[in-house]
Amino acid sequence: MxxxxxxxxxxxxxxxxxxxxxxxxxxxxxxxxxxxxxxxxxxYPVKQNLSGNIGLGSREALLKELAELDEKRAKLAxxxxxxxxxxxxxxxxxxxxxxxxxxxxxxxxxxxxxxxxxxxxxxxxxxxxxxxxxxxxxxxxxxxxxxxxxxxxxxxxANASFKTPAQIMVAFDGSATTRKGVEMIAASPLFKGLPCHVVMVGNDSPENLAHLDWARQALEAAGFEAITSIHEGGVEDVLREYRRQHGIDMLVMGAYGHSRIRRFLVGSTTTKLIRDTTVPLLLLR
CATH class of the missing domain: 3.40.50.620 (HUPs)
Structure with missing residues (x-):
């Protein structure tokens, strides 16, 4: 298919x-x-029988008129x-x-x-x-x-006009889901030739640095220019400020899970992240 x-x-x-x-x-x-x-x-519901709503008898003409109006609205739509x-x-x-x-x-x-x-x-x-x-x-x-x-x-x-993406940012936390996202980006022609910023929110522990090194190597092996960095702070604030400072044209994120980053795609934080971004947001599943 x-x-x-x-x-x-x-x-x-x-x-x-x-x-x-x-x-x-x-x-x-x-x-x-x-x-x-x-x-x-x-x-614009499909044609329906309204007789049970307002009765029969003398109201049949009104029923017919209502049905005709609904049908006309649907056709116009x-x-x-x-x-x-x-x-x-x-x-x-x-x-x-x-x-x-x-x-x-x-x-x-x-x-x-x-x-x-x-x-x-x-x-x-x-x-x-x-x-x-x-x-x-x-x-x-x-x-x-x-x-x-x-x-x-x-x-x-986002609400802004189209801009051809020149560089993208990936929100990364080292989890299996975000690693899969990096692998999807590396394997897809969608972003080929574009610099890819991999941003992690947390401390610069050996474990986190190893995760970032893996992401860099995976992207570079696929021919990408990979820029990796790690920052402490709130996830939303870090991503927004990094995007602003580096002129990022598109944000890429995994969609679900329980990590600090992926919680943004659950509940009210989902709404806030989508609402606040001024660039397109690609959600990977």
């Missing part, structure tokens, strides 16, 4: 940025690009989604992607991407989504649920 870069397209402000990062990833991975639009069934997909496809062509296709579904976003999981190599989506546009800096519920559900790498774009 062909593995695709799949980009979630909606009416949010981040849609154009999602298109551009998805196109970049598709070209780097040499993988087909699919744009997905999901019409939320909670907002589907047409709007189709137009957004066409615009995304055209933008991808302008970015140099020649094999972008589109897919429209009716249902829940989380359920849909879970059903399509076997076809996904990388999922790209805005960190807020359409619902998040009205939530200020908070991320949308759909986004957080997808992060928790999908067992595939997920690239969450």
């Amino acid at each position: 062909t593995k695709n870069v799949m980009a979630c397209i909606d009416g949010s402000r981040a849609a154009e940025t999602v298109c551009d990062y998805a196109a970049w990833a598709s070209l780097r991975l040499e993988a087909p690009l699919v744009f997905l639009h999901v019409l939320d069934k909670s907002e 589907m047409e709007q989604g189709r137009m957004m997909l066409e615009a995304a496809q055209q933008r991808a062509v302008e970015d140099g992607v020649g094999n972008a296709t589109t897919l429209q579904r009716h249902g829940e976003l989380v359920d849909t991407v879970a059903e399509l999981e076997d076809e996904i190599r990388l999922l790209v989506m805005g960190r807020q989504g359409e619902e998040g546009d009205s939530l200020g800096e908070h991320i949308g519920t759909h986004v957080e649920n997808v992060v928790r559900t999908l067992d595939r790498p997920i690239l969450l774009t």
Whole structure:
């Protein structure tokens, strides 16, 4: 089965940025690009019988009118989604992607991407989504649920415009999960040729330094320029300050676990990390 870069397209402000990062990833991975639009069934339910809600008899005309209005809203929403997909496809062509296709579904976003999981190599989506546009800096519920559900790498774009990544930063703690992340980066064409900063939060114990040395050797063996460092302090503060000082274009992290770093992808700290970053965040599973 062909593995695709799949980009979630909606009416949010981040849609154009999602298109551009998805196109970049598709070209780097040499993988087909699919744009997905999901019409939320909670907002646009399928045709339903409303007679049990308000009764029969003289109210039949009202029932019919309500049903017709719901059907019209759903059709308009589907047409709007189709137009957004066409615009995304055209933008991808302008970015140099020649094999972008589109897919429209009716249902829940989380359920849909879970059903399509076997076809996904990388999922790209805005960190807020359409619902998040009205939530200020908070991320949308759909986004957080997808992060928790999908067992595939997920690239969450920030609100800033697209910038071709020139160097990346990996949050590393020496655990089996973050070692697997380093191995995934080393084996993937996504970041080939880009300097890779491996940042560890903790003290410079022999054990931690040995972990960093392993990461450096693994990346250098794959042809990467690897810059490793270890810093004491709070995980979030260290990562944010390092990213700022070194002009990092993308942050890469493992998604779950119980270490100091990976706890950031559980509960409220997940929301805070995604909310505060000003660069795209790649979550490896």
